[in-house]
Amino acid sequence: MEQIFPALRAIWRRWFCCLIIICWASIAAAISNEPAGGENHPPETGGSPTPKIQLTPEEQTWLDAHPTITVSNEFDWPPFDFVISGTPQGFGIDLMNLLSERSGLRFQYINGFTWDELVEMFFQGKIDLLHSLSVTPEREEKAYFSPPYYHSKNVLILRRDAADTSELHDLEGKIIALPKGWSSIQFFKKNYPAVHIIEVESSRQALEYVDQGKVFATVEQEGIAAYFIKKFGFHDLKLSKWIDNDELQKTSSMHFAVLKNQPLLFAILNKALGTLQPEDMGRLEQKWFSREGRQIGDDDIGLTPTERTFLAEKRTITTCVLPxxxxxxxxxxxxxxxxxxxxxxxxxxxxxxxxxxxxxxxxxxxxxxxxxxxxxxxxxxxxxxxxxxxxxxxxxxxxxxxxxxxxxxxxxxxxxxxxxxxxxxxxxxxxxxxxxxxxxxxxxxxxxxxxxxxxxxxxxxxxxxxxxxxxxxxxxxxxxxxxxxxxxxxxxxxxxxxxxxxxxxxxxxxxxxxxxxxxxxxxxxxxxxxxxxxxxxxxLDYGLLWKILGGGSLLLGLILVWNWQLVRLNRKIARAHEELKIKTLELERISRTDTLTGLANRRHIEATLDGEIDRTRRYQRNLSIILIDLDNFKHVNDTYGHQVGDIVLVKFAEMLRSDIRASDVAGRWGGEEFLVVCPENDLAGATAQAEHLRQKLTEISFPVPGCQTASFGVACLARNESRDGLVRRADDALYRAKSLGRNRVENALTERKNDIP
The missing domain is CATH 3.40.190.170 (Bacterial extracellular solute-binding protein, family 7)
Structure with missing residues (x-):
């Protein structure tokens, strides 16, 4: 013991010094990166970031002449686009900052305006880049639009005491609230003229109108609506099922837009967007749609500019209480x-x-x-x-x-x-x-x-x-x-x-x-x-107190004797229980793990897939699988032996484990076949993920065979489809990839209108 305590004190001193250094470094980094305030974020430093994309000479000349461009920043549309103490925040802002880093452009954010005002400024040429908006025919006449970088289905937001509905014709004759400048306003005026619309300043205000009973409903993307309800405590509101209208659902995809008189700017930004990987988008979603993301900006209660002006002019609020x-x-x-x-x-x-x-x-x-x-x-x-x-x-x-x-x-x-x-x-x-x-x-x-x-x-x-x-x-x-x-x-x-x-x-x-x-x-x-x-x-009743103390002392003595016996017995039971717990956990791990690769075994991956299919049907989500087969693996075994083949399988499993999303589950399907379960991922997203894995595999050098490729089959769960049917379609796609030359990704395209069960 005399040797242990000095050693512990020495270790503690080292850790404490490291902690102090890390804290000071964090504070220094925070100070050096702190925005100066106002409307320009990130702050300009006199030079442009180094581009991480290949630009044509014409694009480079344009970039040198226009190092800074103006970008929209809405005041109150969390978690996508909002302002905290003058600083732009949100999923869309972080995405724009990534584009700035990759393209070499420097962004100056323009905030303090409503969405309607920002859209008007954009089409007047006062803002170069408008982000996190949907495509409409009218907008496409004047602007170029990027591919979608986020999509969440539109739903109705209703009071909990209202009847459940997701049918738009149920809104006829009723009042709904929609933010000014939203493309969905034109949709309703064109297709549902009997629906009465109140135009409000922001999405939050639209939900407040529903919460206060001023309107029957509002329309919002499911992910954003759920964020609002959890973050701002709209406990009396509920979400409908997805709205079954293809035209309205088109308004729920997010793009950025550039006026058609700036084609080179659009080309540069599109190249930068193309460099983003699924993991980049996954990190943004994790940051802004998680519990931690909802805590960002908790001090901001979301007053609109009009409401702030109202309070400034009113000066005081007269109050009566019930005494x-x-x-x-x-x-x-x-x-x-x-x-x-x-x-x-x-x-x-x-x-x-x-x-x-x-x-x-x-x-x-x-x-x-x-x-x-x-x-x-x-x-x-x-x-x-x-x-x-x-x-x-x-x-x-x-x-x-x-x-x-x-x-x-x-x-x-x-x-x-x-x-x-x-x-x-x-x-x-x-x-x-x-x-x-x-x-x-x-x-x-x-x-x-x-x-x-x-x-x-x-x-x-x-x-x-x-x-x-x-x-x-x-x-x-x-x-x-x-x-x-x-x-x-x-x-x-x-x-x-x-x-x-x-x-x-x-x-x-x-x-x-x-x-x-x-x-x-x-x-x-x-x-x-x-x-x-x-x-x-x-x-204080002292007579009662002495009776309580006397009886309590006797009872305490009996409890101490009994407790001493129980302590000895409990120690034995605790030791046995801990040993049993360790052995049980190990047996459970062994029962669901492939012993060679450490991935899920066939039984566990089947059980996981069954559970995800049930969840997908219950909540009407997307679910895809990726079936993978290592190319010419029999040749590896025959030429180099099964030990080398095992090394290839283990190294591939390590790559698979590190490169799939945190929500995905990978397992060994059998032999050299692997299966990845991809919850909340549609066919296009899972196909892109499979392509990323394919390219990653080609970059790995294996000890003996050198390089190794694989073929991928991707399928998305269809309505009322069984597990066997889903796997069979993925297997068919995998077979097609093999027959077309291997080292490629094929997906199980269908003629259905909708992949959602």
Whole structure:
């Protein structure tokens, strides 16, 4: 032991020094790469990047004369194209930066505009390159379009309480929201004129309109819609199945565009795009569509330029609260206290505006002031049918049970139906007054000015029970020292707290909806812990304390003796369990692994393929397979022996393992045949991936035979196709590759309109 500790300390010192060096290097790199702000990103350094593509003399001359080109940057279309603190971000921006690196062009991003404004500037020649847009006949007349670099099917986004549909004719007579300048607007005007369209500033605003019930639906790419819902907390929204309309689906492919008066610029960019490999695109998708990608820009709540101008001009938001509801909200020495005060402070910081409290004496007075327009918002209020007539509500940000409070001697209360013939107190202005009395006519409900009055009346036996939100009840029982009261049951009601905004204040409603959804779980927990997790002094019963200590000591002694015996037994069991676990894991690995190559064996790859086929059918996704056969492998075995053949198989398996996508599964199908399962990949994508593997194989030098080639057969799962049918079509394609000369990729083309099951 004396030798071990100095060694550990020495190792720790080395690691600590390395950590310090790495941290300083990271900070220095971050500082050196930090953009200067504004609209130009990446910053110009006076020279152009070195091109990584072969340019013609004419293209090189053009590049030398135009080292910097202007590129669009939309303000709010994550994860593709958006701005954080003036810095361009997103999948499309990272892709453009790759094109800049590969082409030698330097990009100056133009931001601070809506999509509609950027499109107009592009066609006016004020922007050289417009990216992440779809192709339309009108646009093709004026611009060149790249091949698609991203595709995700269009879906409808609906409220969860709306009927499920993916049929466009179900939208006729209804209102939908679409961002200004989107090609889908012209599609609906041409093909579905009975659909009413509200043009909004961004995709996020379109989803907000659906969430707030202002429109029936919006149309968006499935991947982007799912990103929005997860990142921004649109929990009341759902996605439809894919829209079955080929013309509309064409608008879901992403391209970049260059005006036709700049053919050399388009040629340079197209060459740069051609250098990107599947792994390049895979890294971008992993970055922006993963959980980590959704966390980028969390501090930005997505206010539009119009909304920011609105807040600047408004200066303050007048606020009324429902008083005497601690720990939620109350007045203390003419100051607002409670959870509402803290949430308003968070809202003010996020919005860059102030909230002015309009004092009121009751919940009824506060609601009347909102109805008259004297107050802009009520920050903690429950939505009811009556209130919807004069208040627009945000999504909820707090949710509490409504509890039944009784005196200590009462038993468990199963629900309000158990209180028939009893008197139950409810504070005036509570949302429960709208529904509870008519649903429980046999119960006598008594109104009280505030929750404290209600609880004091219950403690004094003037009523039999009280109906209160759980945090309000527990806080005031402790604060008032009402030790003879308890929570006896759940009413079945939920106090779902939202921000209420005066009717027809659309800009304000949109702003408050965004700031509500931006509240983090950490913010909610810290506010709750501050106001609800409080300690109070109570009288101590010393007689009871000594009885507890005496009985506890005896029980503790018995537990210690028993525990000592259990510890010895548990150690033996733990050792045996650990040994069994290691052996089980090893057996499991052996049962699904090919012993020579370390890839999945035939049984495991079949089971994986069956599982992916089930998932593909359930979620209507793409699934492809690549069947690979090493060319002339029998000749290798016959000429050099089976040991050399095994070396070739192992080296090929290593290449396969390192060059397929993380989501793919590769296995040995038999002999010199291998199979790769490619989830979320269509026929074109899997064919490109197979071609990449084929080229990679030709670059590898094997120890004895030197070079080795392979033939590839690719197939994409068809509707209602079995596993055997899919493999058979891939095998047919592989046979065709063999018969056409080997060392090539062939795919199983079909005449079906759609490869999706």
């Amino acid at each position: 005497d509801r601690m720990p939620l909200e109350a007045y203390h020495q003419n100051q607002l206290v409670g959870m509402t005060a803290d949430f308003l402070e968070i809202f003010a910081e996020r919005l860059g505006t102030s909230f002015t409290i309009i004092p009121t004496s009751s919940a009824t007075e506060s609601l009347k002031k909102v109805q008259s327009g004297e107050c802009d918002i009520v920050p903690m209020v429950n939505e009811t049918p009556d209130r919807r007539g004069y208040i627009d509500f945000t999504s909820s940000y707090l949710n509490y049970s409504v509890a039944i409070i009784t005196r200590e001697q009462e038993g468990f209360i199963g629900g309000l139906q158990d209180l028939a013939g009893k008197k139950v107190g409810i504070p005036i202005g509570e949302f429960t007054w709208e529904s509870v009395p008519k649903n429980y006519p046999t119960v006598t409900f008594v109104a009280f000015p505030a929750a404290t009055d209600c609880l004091l009346a219950l403690a004094s036996e003037n009523i039999d029970a009280a109906l209160l939100s759980l945090p309000v009840a527990t806080y005031n029982i402790r604060h008032l020292g009402l030790n003879n009261l308890k929570v006896s049951g759940h009413s079945g009601l939920q106090d779902t707290i939202r921000i209420g905004v005066r009717k027809n204040a659309q800009q304000l409603h949109s702003v408050m909806s965004k700031v509500t959804r931006a509240i983090s779980t950490k913010d909610v927990d810290s506010v709750y812990q501050k106001w609800v997790s409080l300690t109070f002094e109570h009288r």
